[in-house]
Structure formats: C-alpha cells, structure tokens
Amino acid sequence: EKTADPVTGVPFIELQPAQDSVLPTFKEFDFMTNQEQTSKISEAGWSASEGEEYSTCDIESIVNSPSQSEHDVTSSTLTPPTSPFEIVRGRPGRKPSAAGPLRPNRKKQPPKGTEEYVDKRVRNNLAVRKSRDKAKKKQQETEQRVHELSTENENLQKKLDLLTKELNVLKSLFINVGASLPTKFDEIMSR
Amino acid sequence: EKTADPVTGVPFIELQPAQDSVLPTFKEFDFMTNQEQTSKISEAGWSASEGEEYSTCDIESIVNSPSQSEHDVTSSTLTPPTSPFEIVRGRPGRKPSAAGPLRPNRKKQPPKGTEEYVDKRVRNNLAVRKSRDKAKKKQQETEQRVHELSTENENLQKKLDLLTKELNVLKSLFINVGASLPTKFDEIMSR
C-alpha cells in the first residue's frame, strides 16, 4: 500500500473517517476514479447543491503539523465538516481555492493520444497565456492606480493645509474685529 | 525533418544564417544540447563578455508574421545582430525578458537521474513556491493600498468641501461687515 504521493513524495496523512460513515478513507477515496468517487458520494447520501459552500482543509497545516491528527479544518460557510471528503483534497496537487467547495462532478479527461486531447491542450494553453497576461496587466494597473491616488492625495492635503491656514487667519481677524459673528456663522453654516 | 514544435505545434521558421557564418542554422542549433551549442559558439569565435547586451528577437512577431522572412530583430544595445543565435530563442520556450541578452554561458544541467538533480529540483520548487507566494502577497497588499488611499481621498475631499464652504461664508460675512480687510488678509497670508 502506498504511503506517499508517487510524484511529489509527500507522505499521505492518516485521517479519521467520519463517525458511522460509509464513506471511504482518505487514501481509498483518493485512489478512486472520478466515477467511483461520485457513486461513493451519492451512495452515502451526500450531495452538494448549487451555491453551497463546504469547508476545505489547510494542506500546509496538515503536512507541516507535528501531530498528524491536527488537521485544522477551516470553518464552513453553510455545512459543518461532516465527511472525510472535505479533507480528501489535502492530497498533494491543486490546492483548493479559499473556500473551495468539493463538487464531485469531475469530468473524465480525454485520452492522451487523441486528437481531441491535443486540441484541448492547445486551446487551454492559449487560455492560460491569455489569463496570465490579463493578471499581469491588472497588477500593473493596480500599481499605477496607487501612484495616481498617492499624487492626488498629496495635492488634496496641500489644498487642505492652505485652506486651513486661510481659515485660521480669517478667524483671528474676526476676533480682532470683534467676536460678534460666531453666532451668525454657525447659523449660516448649518444651512 | 521536423517543421514544427512537437509539443506546441508552433511551426519552426526558416531563418537566414549569418553571412559567411560557420554557425549552424536556427533549427540545427535548436536541437543541439547546451554543451554542443556552447562549443559551436566558441568555435565560431563568438563570445559575450560580462555586461554586454545582445539583441533578441520578438517571438510573437516571428510567429505571427505573415512573411516568414520578416523576423523583426530588435536593435541591440552594443552589438548589432550578427549571428543566428540571436534568433534561436524564437523557438517556443521561455520568452526573453524585456531586453533579454543572449548569454551563451548556460550551465550544464545536472543529469536527470542524479541525486544532485533531484536535490536541485526540490530546492527550486520550494523557491518557486516561495516566490509566487510573495508575488501574490504583494498583489494583495497593492490592492489593499488602493482601498486605503481611496478612502483617505474621500475623507480629504469631504474636509476640503467643508472648509471651502466655511471659508466662503466667512468671506461673505467680511464683505457684509465691510471690505476693509482683504488687504490685511493677503498680507497675513503671505507670511
């Protein structure tokens, strides 16, 4: 029986199955095909409806945890962690997104020899490049925005300083002339 | 003979070898090992000293060019393009950085079986992850900064509006009382 990921060498972690669960263990589940996983899931009466959010595990904390039993599962949005599936994704591989739900709807990947496969790869590679260019552009624009806002801020601050100074001067002049106006002033300002 | 990259399917471009060159053609060079490339280079009496900058080609323009002979080689900083090595990098692969120089000083990569190789890969993979985490963190901080600056900006603008209003009121009051102060005012403000 395998005890570590054949590719990365990261050791598998022993996880406790959910109580009274008919669900397979982490390792068992992980070595199933998508189809097998899916049927196991429905067999267990467990399903994810659209919009539901499930908790995921923090892979790093599992891998780095001195005690293998402490696998800090983050709190879920709607459903408390009740199934080992929620930590299945702790296996080395794609890390789930922030609140990545586990949706047992993986599609079978096309066979590696097929023309379909090649087509898909080519298209995906184009999409990946596009997406990354976009992200890069966004990053640059965000930094540009910071510069613009900083400049604008400085200018506003300068104007503010100037106005404050003017106002103080005017007020002191009022005092010199006579403090008879503050009442009127407040009245006017309140409009 | 191969006419396209086996992986990406991007067609290879026919390039003209440098005049009187003992250098191999693009395709020949591209299929050499690093070591073979290096010896070919020194064999041709071509070398890059520290600090020299060489021109590189614009891969996109080559690939997208309707005419395969127009491979827009960017102008070099110190050395005009005189060798096909400068466009060797037009092959699908790592795109040279902005002014990416071509330095024929590639180190021989450790053999794939070696323990040294594995060590290197492991270390590099760690470094890559670290670097990407850092970049991601930076991006988030930049966006956070935009938020902060925007908020600050709004607040400053509000203050500014208020002060402006106050100032206008005070000034109109002055006018009501008598226009004798503007002179003094300017005098005071000029300090």
Add this chain to the structure above:
DNA sequence: GGGAATTGCGCAATTT
C-alpha cells in the same frame, strides 16, 4: 562562481 529568486510555459484539476 554558485545558490536563491524570477519567470515563461505546459499540464490538469477546478471554477465560471
């Protein structure tokens, strides 16, 4: 010179 840090790229799992 040499190891760590970057970066373009492709793969495949996932999300949208």
Add this chain to the structure above:
DNA sequence: AAAATTGCGCAATTCC
C-alpha cells in the same frame, strides 16, 4: 460545454 483560473513542476535566466 467551452473558456478562464490556478497550483505546481521544469528549466532557462537573472539576481545577489
């Protein structure tokens, strides 16, 4: 279903 994202590893390059 197709396109967009995203974690990850490789290898070339750059940085220090």
